[in-house]
Amino acid sequence: MATDFPAHHRFASGELFLQADRLEPCVLVIFGAAGDLTRRKLLPALYNLVRERALDERFAVIGYSRATQGDQAYRQVLHDSVVSYSRSQPIDESVWQVFAQRIAYVEGNFEDPEGYVALRRRLEEIESTIGSEGNRLFYFATPPSAASIILHRLSEAGVMESSGSDTPWTRVIMEKPYGRDLESATELNRIVGDVLLEDQVYRIDHYLGKETVQNILVARLGNTIFEPLWNRKYIDHIQITAAESIGVEGRGRFYDQTGVLRDMVQSHLLQVLSLCAMEPPVSFAADDIRDKRVEVLRSLRQFDSLEVFNHAVFGQYRGYRDEENVDRQSRTPTYAAIKCYIDNWRWQGVPFYLRVGKHLAQRMTEISVVFRPVPLCLFGRDDVCQELEPNVLTIRIQPDEGMALKITSKRPGDMLEVGSVEMDFSYSETYPHPIKDAYERLLLDAIKGDATLFARRDEVEFAWRFVTPILSAWESATRKQPVFYAEGGEGPVEAESLMDRYSRQWREIE
Numbered sequence: 001m002a003t004d005f006p007a008h009h010r011f012a013s014g015e016l017f018l019q020a021d022r023l024e025p026c027v028l029v030i031f032g033a034a035g036d037l038t039r040r041k042l043l044p045a046l047y048n049l050v051r052e053r054a055l056d057e058r059f060a061v062i063g064y065s066r067a068t069q070g071d072q073a074y075r076q077v078l079h080d081s082v083v084s085y086s087r088s089q090p091i092d093e094s095v096w097q098v099f100a101q102r103i104a105y106v107e108g109n110f111e112d113p114e115g116y117v118a119l120r121r122r123l124e125e126i127e128s129t130i131g132s133e134g135n136r137l138f139y140f141a142t143p144p145s146a147a148s149i150i151l152h153r154l155s156e157a158g159v160m161e162s163s164g165s166d167t168p169w170t171r172v173i174m175e176k177p178y179g180r181d182l183e184s185a186t187e188l189n190r191i192v193g194d195v196l197l198e199d200q201v202y203r204i205d206h207y208l209g210k211e212t213v214q215n216i217l218v219a220r221l222g223n224t225i226f227e228p229l230w231n232r233k234y235i236d237h238i239q240i241t242a243a244e245s246i247g248v249e250g251r252g253r254f255y256d257q258t259g260v261l262r263d264m265v266q267s268h269l270l271q272v273l274s275l276c277a278m279e280p281p282v283s284f285a286a287d288d289i290r291d292k293r294v295e296v297l298r299s300l301r302q303f304d305s306l307e308v309f310n311h312a313v314f315g316q317y318r319g320y321r322d323e324e325n326v327d328r329q330s331r332t333p334t335y336a337a338i339k340c341y342i343d344n345w346r347w348q349g350v351p352f353y354l355r356v357g358k359h360l361a362q363r364m365t366e367i368s369v370v371f372r373p374v375p376l377c378l379f380g381r382d383d384v385c386q387e388l389e390p391n392v393l394t395i396r397i398q399p400d401e402g403m404a405l406k407i408t409s410k411r412p413g414d415m416l417e418v419g420s421v422e423m424d425f426s427y428s429e430t431y432p433h434p435i436k437d438a439y440e441r442l443l444l445d446a447i448k449g450d451a452t453l454f455a456r457r458d459e460v461e462f463a464w465r466f467v468t469p470i471l472s473a474w475e476s477a478t479r480k481q482p483v484f485y486a487e488g489g490e491g492p493v494e495a496e497s498l499m500d501r502y503s504r505q506w507r508e509i510e
């Protein structure tokens with residue numbers, strides 16, 4: 001197919017793609033180019049990067065997928081996706097027109113060697129046209145099971161180099177879920193390691209790309225008032241909640257095979273937990289931070305199959321079994337609440353409560369750090385003392401991004417009366433610019449070669465080491481049914497049994 005790619009000199013500096021000094025040139029090849037992730041997240045993210053002039057002018061995208069279509073038809077599909085899903089609205093058609101000229105399509109399935117020959121030809125042609133110096137970024141927006149065949153076909157076709165060299169570079173972004181359990185993740189790591197060096201592999205968990213998730217470390221390590229209290233002496237427990245208000249939304253086949261533990265706990269929730277619990281790193285270099293995240297995962301107490309049911313509640317929303325492509329007897333949990341412990345010096349005895357589910361009252365992800373109560377109530381009267389509540393630091397990951405600190409204060413008046421008040425910081429009220437989508441940040445980081453916000457090989461395996469016994473206990477207890485819960489509520493009341501002290505309770509999902 002003839003290319004209508006403009007050479008980079010046709011883009012005047014100062015037009016759209018710029019900052020050549022900031023980012024290296026490259027071609028991004030997306031596998032699964034017609035899929036949901038590409039349409040809803042990746043292309044809108046790239047469009048916004050172009051709009052903000054964050055990409056080098058020697059940048060192009062090749063979509064690889066099995067549908068029969070040419071560049072123009074593919075660009076039209078992506079245009080419609082960007083119109084629907086871009087965070088900045090309405091989209092700027094003149095920006096899109098410039099970007100669209102840098103998008104090409106190659107038809108092929110993952111197994112077929114001929115597709116990769118066509119891909120190589122197209123890649124080389126585009127590279128020489130735009131002058132991208134051979135830097136290649138491959139994005140596997142595919143089911144995890146496809147990774148092995150794509151890697152092999154790419155290396156057979158000579159499209160992918162296993163090389164530690166800095167120029168030209170080859171990098172691969174791999175989507176979650178990374179494997180289905182410890183064994184399959186270890187095997188996938190072995191396969192990937194046969195073809196690529198570890199520093200070429202970018203295992204993505206888009207939670208790490210969120211501003212508010214990165215703010216966990218800044219809040220902890222940039223404020224004298226928090227870090228000295230950040231340990232078992234002052235913290236009673238930590239709750240991490242990821243609630244969705246929607247159900248499986250037409251993705252029943254995928255979800256029924258996956259379930260909430262693989263979809264959310266092994267990746268997003270454990271990443272957030274690591275950032276809450278990790279020791280301060282030696283520096284903010286990628287491996288210094290990743291070393292500390294891994295230490296947390298290594299310290300997570302593992303449950304044997306009997307202990308699992310004392311530490312976890314598995315739920316399923318009513319109506320799940322009636323969803324399209326879901327087994328009518330499915331036991332797949334759409335909700336889980338887990339009480340876990342980190343067996344290290346800092347956190348001994350402090351429970352971390354993880355709670356995640358679909359079809360709950362609200363979409364909200366937040367961390368609540370609940371401090372210990374004051375040791376003694378000095379205010380004399382029982383009715384006043386009963387009003388004393390523990391301090392709670394809440395980090396709101398999404399939506400309504402921000403932080404709140406609950407403190408006790410005297411109510412105005414002649415009598416001694418106390419109550420809780422909140423100091424609140426909201427991103428949208430404080431900062432004029434909207435928060436960028438996580439994929440924008442992560443795509444840029446991968447192009448820059450910064451792996452800080454991506455999971456390392458050992459990190460993925462330690463996360464699975466914690467989750468796999470929980471999964472196995474649930475999957476082998478075939479006589480147990482998940483607890484069914486009503487849509488639009490707080491999830492199963494049985495989760496309250498994990499809160500083993502009268503003073504502890506789940507935060508409301510509001």
Ligand SMILES: NC(=O)c1ccc[n+]([C@@H]2O[C@H](COP(=O)([O-])OP(=O)(O)OC[C@H]3O[C@@H](n4cnc5c(N)ncnc54)[C@H](OP(=O)(O)O)[C@@H]3O)[C@@H](O)[C@H]2O)c1
Nearest residue numbers: 032034035036037038066109110141142143144175176177
């Ligand atoms: N969607 C999200 O918001 C999201 C968020 C986080 C992570 N992820 C992860 O991202 C990955 C992709 O998710 P998705 O939602 O985009 O899935 P999807 O909509 O099913 O897309 C997968 C794409 O892969 C293509 N494909 C599958 N087998 C192929 C083959 N043998 N040859 C050529 N193409 C093939 C499909 O082509 P056809 O269209 O022809 O079937 C489809 O376009 C998954 O691992 C998912 O867990 C997704």
